[in-house]
Amino acid sequence: MEHPHSGLSRDAWTRRSFVTVGALGTVTLAACSTSSENAAESEVSPSTTSATPSPTPEKEFAGTVEVYPALGEVEINPVEKVTVTSPDSTLTDVTVTTPEGAELAGELSDDGSVWTSTDNMLFHSDYTVSWQAADAEGTAGEGESTFSTVTSPYEADVIVNVTDGSTYGIGRILQFNFSEPVLNKAEVEKRIKITGGGDQAGKFRWYNDYMARYRPADKWATNSTITLNIDLFGLDIGNGMIGNHNTALSFNTWNKRYALADNLTKTIKIYVDDVLVRENPITLGNAEWPSVVGELPIMEKSESYYFNPTSLELEEDDEYYYEPFWASWTARLTSGGVFVHQALPTAWSSVGVYNVSHGCIGMLPEDAKFFYNTFGVGDIVETVNTGYPQADPDDGYGDWNIPFEHYSDSSWVGNW
Incomplete structure (x- = not known):
């Protein structure tokens, strides 16, 4: 996967408009005469205008803030990390929320330069990233962007043919039925851990892109417990289809x-x-x-x-x-x-x-x-x-x- 920040547009930050006003100067108006009489009769005082104080310009936020996923991105894998990063400013607050008000947990680095999410996101959800920061001069800035995660047409799940807590004969074969075709079969196999039942070597066999089975070298051990951990959440099983859940279950065997x-x-x-x-x-x-x-x-x-x-x-x-x-x-x-x-x-x-x-x-x-x-x-x-x-x-x-x-x-x- 490419670096999460590569090729991303920066999130816009708020700028405040301002106008600079110059001070008005003092103007002296004088009337002239050719005789002293006229001068005496027509002598007037100078006319002046008072100066208006110049308003202080408001400083604009001069920092750089990048948000991943970028504004408007869609079909984001829920296991992706949301990051808000600034190389020249200090992040003071970051929140990532859904329209329903669910907030995504995250951590801010000690120097305030990076915020990173710490939980997986939800499928087919819209997220809003809101941030506040202060640049090197202490000027505040803020920004907001939205993105959405993988939608239902790109979700994939799997059903296994044993029920948690149930007991079966030692010849039980495990079968995995996928809702979408599996192209990354080796990666899927790595995400399915099967332990117990004698802890024998086991293998998968794919009957088609939608169905695989698993068996140990010999029958399961009698009166034993077998545990399955299926970790498919966020895994691309092929064609952009993303696993939408993890499953942990155990079943037992009786005698022979x-x-x-x-x-x-x-x-x-x-x-x-x-x-x-x-x-x-x-x-x-x-x-x-x-x-x-x-x-x-x-x-x-x-x-x-x-x-x-x-x-x-x-x-x-x-x-x-x-x-x-x-x-x-x-x-x-x-x-x-x-x-x-x-x-x-x-x-x-x-x-x-x-x-x-x-x-x-x-x-x-x-x-x-x-x-x-x-x-x-x-x-x-x-x-x-x-x-x-x-x-x-x-x-x-x-x-x-x-x-x-x-x-x-x-x-x-x-x-x-």
Whole structure:
């Protein structure tokens, strides 16, 4: 950034007009005669005018005062410092205010030559800078100027997919959604600090200019706390879009919960803290809709969820069309519609024997309820041996299927 005072017009200072008036001189008028008589008869006294005192000129302020931002400047970054500077005068008072009366804090240097703001400004606000100063001769001067900060069209914010104080499974992937495209990705990454959860090395992966994710090398530590400090206020993320907030939040993890669904055995094994606690029969995706493989954290849960075949672009005359229904004990694995849930009554005879679902993992009622009550958002469900690829990593949170050494390389493509 160039020096804040370079190329700036100086703020006008007040000058008082004055007029200099000269003293009036004394004028003597005399009448002359050719005879003594005439002289005697016509002798008169001299005529005079009195002098008027000259007014004292008022001194004008002879100092130099510079204000940054300059008069009329717009779209000023709120992290910029407001400065009022004089190389030859002493500043006696400086105030910076909004129309609402909010005053910007600042400090005056010991020699009175520089005033500097000490707080960040507000977005989309007008500021008025008012100053008073005395020049080397002690003559007072004053000035005023206005400028405005970044307006709403140039603000940028970010939303993260965890809630402060909440608890998740150890497979929770962090996702950052930006309101504006991020071009300065490396700078944004530097402004996001993630600590705790085992304090492992971690990496970002950018899926597009609006969305990035973060994961550690391995799953988060169990029963731990992870803290995020997102410091984007005043950062130009690209195209002049300025971050408008800082965020600090923490979330927790519970113990380890992991499920392995195997198409060869048509079973799902449920582990808690690496101990097998239950093994249930399942039905997976049929030949037309095979189940994806790989590790997928649970995205959301609901005791019931409305399944509509139109979400899969299935019409009534389609071979794989099904009547819409409310599924029970649901846990979502992909945005595209892969769930763990209770199978429909018409499919119960197929559970553990045949695959009849549209890609979901179906269970008998008691088994589905046990799974629902044991697993939560962020817990991992891994599916194997279906002969089908993985889900795209952004269809859900398939980030654990990307080798850590390739995670930051958004061009790297795996088995999906």
